[in-house]
Amino acid sequence: MHGPQRDAKAGAIYTCPMHPEIVREGPGSCPTCGMALEPQVAELDEEDNHELHEMRRRFWVSTVFTVPLFLLGMRDLIPGNPTGALVSHGWLNRVELALATPVVLWAGAPFFERAWASARLRSLNMFTLVSLGSAAAYLYSVLGTFAPALFPAPMPDHHGEVDVYFEASAAIVTLVLLGQVLELRARSQTAGAIRALLGLAPKTARRVTAHGDEDVGVEELEVGDRVRVRPGERVPADGKVVEGTSSCDESMITGEPMPVEKKGGDRVTGGTVNGAGPLLVEVDRTGEQTLLAQIVRMVGEAQRTRAPIQKLADAVSAVFVPAVIGIAVLTFVTWILVGPEPRLAHALVNAVAVVIIACPCALGLATPMSIMVGTGRGASAGVLVKNAEALDRLEKVDTLVVDKTGTLTEGRPEVVSVQTLGAVDRGELLRLCAALEARSEHPLGAAIVRSSGSEGPAPVVTDVKTIGGEGVTGTVDGKAVAIGNQRLLARQGSRPPQDDAASRLRTEAQTVVYVLVDGRLAGLIGVADPVKPASKEAVEELRADGLRVVMLTGDDEATARAVAKAVGIDEVRSDALPAEKADVVKTLQAAGRRVAMAGDGINDAPALAQADVGIAMGPGTDVAIESAGITLLEGDLRGILRARRLSRATMRNIRQNLALSFVYNLLGVPVAAGVLYPLLGVTLNPMIAAAAMSLSSVSVIGNALRLRRVRI
DSSP states (O other), X not given: OOOOOOXXXXXXXXXXXXXXXXXXXXXXXXXXXXOBOEESSOOSSOOOOHHHHHHXXXXXXXXXXXXXXXXXXXXXXXXXXXXXXXXXXHHHHHHHHXXXXXXXXXXXXXXXXXXXXXXXXXXXXXXXXXXXXXXXXXXXXXXXXXXXXXXXXTOBOTTSSXXXXXXXXXXXXXXXXXXXXXXXXXXXXXXXHHHHHHTTSOSEEEEEXXXXXXXXXXXXXXXXXXXXXXXXXXXXSEEEEXXXXXXXXXXXXXXXXXXXXXXXXXXXXXXXXXXXSOEEEEEEEOGGGXXXXXXXXXXXXXXXXXXXXXXXXXXXHHXXXXXXXXXXXXXXXXXXXXXXXXXXXXXHHHHHHHHHHTOTHHHHHHHHHHHHHHHHHHHHTTEEESOHHHXXXXXXXXXXXXXXXXXXXXXXXXXXXXXXXXXXOHHHXXXXXXXXXXXXXXXXXXXXHHHHOOOSSOOOEEEEEEETTTEEEEEETTEEXXXXXXXXXXXXXXXXXXXXXXXXXXXXXXXEEXXXXXXXXXXXXXXXXXXXXXXXXXXXXXXXXXXXXXXXXXXXHHHHHHHHHHHTOOEEEOSOOHHHHHHHHHHHXXXXXXXXXXXXXXXXXXXXXXXXXXXXXXXXXXXXXXXXXXXXXXXXXXXXXXXXXXXXXXXXXXXXXXXXXXXXXXXXXXXXXXXTHHHHOOOOOHHHHHHHHHHHHHHHHHHHHGGGGOOO
16 A cells, blocks of 8 residues: 655645545555545645556556557457567567566556555455456466466467466556546546635735735735725625625625625625625634635535445445455356366456456445535535535435524514513613623624614623523613513513503514513513515425425514415424424424424524434524534525435435446446356456446446536
8 A cells, every 4th residue: 555645735634535534644545445545625726636647657658568468469360460470479478478567567556555455454445356357367377478387288279388368467457547547537526616616715815904005815814804805806705894885796605696785784705706896894704714614624524424325335345345256266166167178268367357347446436426526516506515414315305494583584683663661761771682682692682782773881781691592681780681582571570561562563573572670571672584585485496395394483473473474384383492493303203204404593503403404594603504414505495495406416326326336247247257158158358347347437437527517
């Protein structure tokens, strides 16, 4: 096995596409399957692929020797056999030996090293079979050249010499090298999606300083820096617009071509393209923290995960190579016992053909190649797949559970009504609430903060306590303040007002927030969260796709049903705490449903983790994204349809690849063993077997690459 070799990127980490648990510093080969390792993190500049360069060099050198060797090996088919008049048969064997030796011993050296490593680690793989076949044909031919007396009397041909198979041993190595070159080249293309994403990040930024603007490298930016983005330029890092109005092309993260309007306070994403107007942006995320960097990391990690369907290929591969060696031995013995003369030659040729044609390379590549290409395709359409298991399960989902806030609605609610109950006036009520909610991540709290517009000295806030699914309590300027829903009201020993004001607000799709000051109910705040324009259409399409859609929200029933009616959802579960949301998912699963959960908040994280597939809406919290298997960068439900189409296309592609691999071996191995000989007098030359083996791997890779053009 190749030791760790340094390339241009010293210290780069490499991993195996079939066995992602294998991690090494520098390029080399996998100790389990023998495949070439690839960089764990793609670079923008496609570095010199050492393995591809080495395999290409060995292939061309071996081709130079194999072509004349092949012609000499086929000399008996040339009319008149002109070589026979020029040189004796025995010396021709020695010429073939001279041509075959550098091919087998030098060009094929990596295969023998990997085969030896596989035997030492008791992890037999395709290189075990390639090396056995090539070495058997080569050693047989060497003995036939220098010690023909060792062979049975019927073995020598009409020249008095033993038939040799130097051309077969060399052709096997050359054709497998060709397959390796094509495979490595195709595998390098799967990193194209990541390199395309990396290419979206600008190299420089125009930083605003006290001494004027200066151009700096993006890596020099720090949180808090302000950068100027001119029309047509890419935003250098994630941040918020401080000054200016424009529109940004965010198709790189949403998959949608329509530009998004930007004004003061709006977020912008590094790598997106500024439109017509200049923007002044305050940076709040740099380097590995930017959304683009997170996308690249997630795509890379997803490409190395293993889908459950891979277990089938793993189970087959675990017994495949030993079984093939057993079949080859049986083939050899059968031809020795009942084959035509010369029996030993026929036995060797057919056993070698079995070993070569049955190489499980295509079987091993079937799943990881499709996953690598499919996840890259998803990233370009705003669907980030965190792991292959989520992609595998999504096509089987029959129930979709959706959160309300931030999923069906904009997730940016606004205060639309305030009702005081006499204890404090409207301005004071909002000031107290805003002071307490200032540290909250809950969107309702953020709406209250935005609506207060309070100025003046900052209030003194202490003893802040967030009660999951209920609200928040604390002390503001010495006053005990509690803000939350009806559960919090009950916890505080209070009751809602006797009139129907709260009910009226809920029927208008407003969420009612109760405010207590010093233990007394001081007022009600009505907050409305606009429904996303695409939600109704998306729900209709999801139902048409065969999904049962359930709304699951921590909001009260009246508000939840008002939103559900607006988007066309009939099944609603309201007033759900975070733990209760997970319980609802468990209940559906216990009833035999396969559940996907879509949400964007911290309170959705338990349900996202519990679901068969968790789907995080891109603008949501980091906790939700980490708990989910799939992230929709655009943040609306139409992305689920794209993810479902991607799942179906990828899994269909995997099944096609596995079918190609299984059918190829089911047909190829018996033919190589000689089952057609009694009927048609046909056997399979090891050279043809090697070509067919390489073709099967290339076919699987080519089929997987079709996913780059799939419509989702």
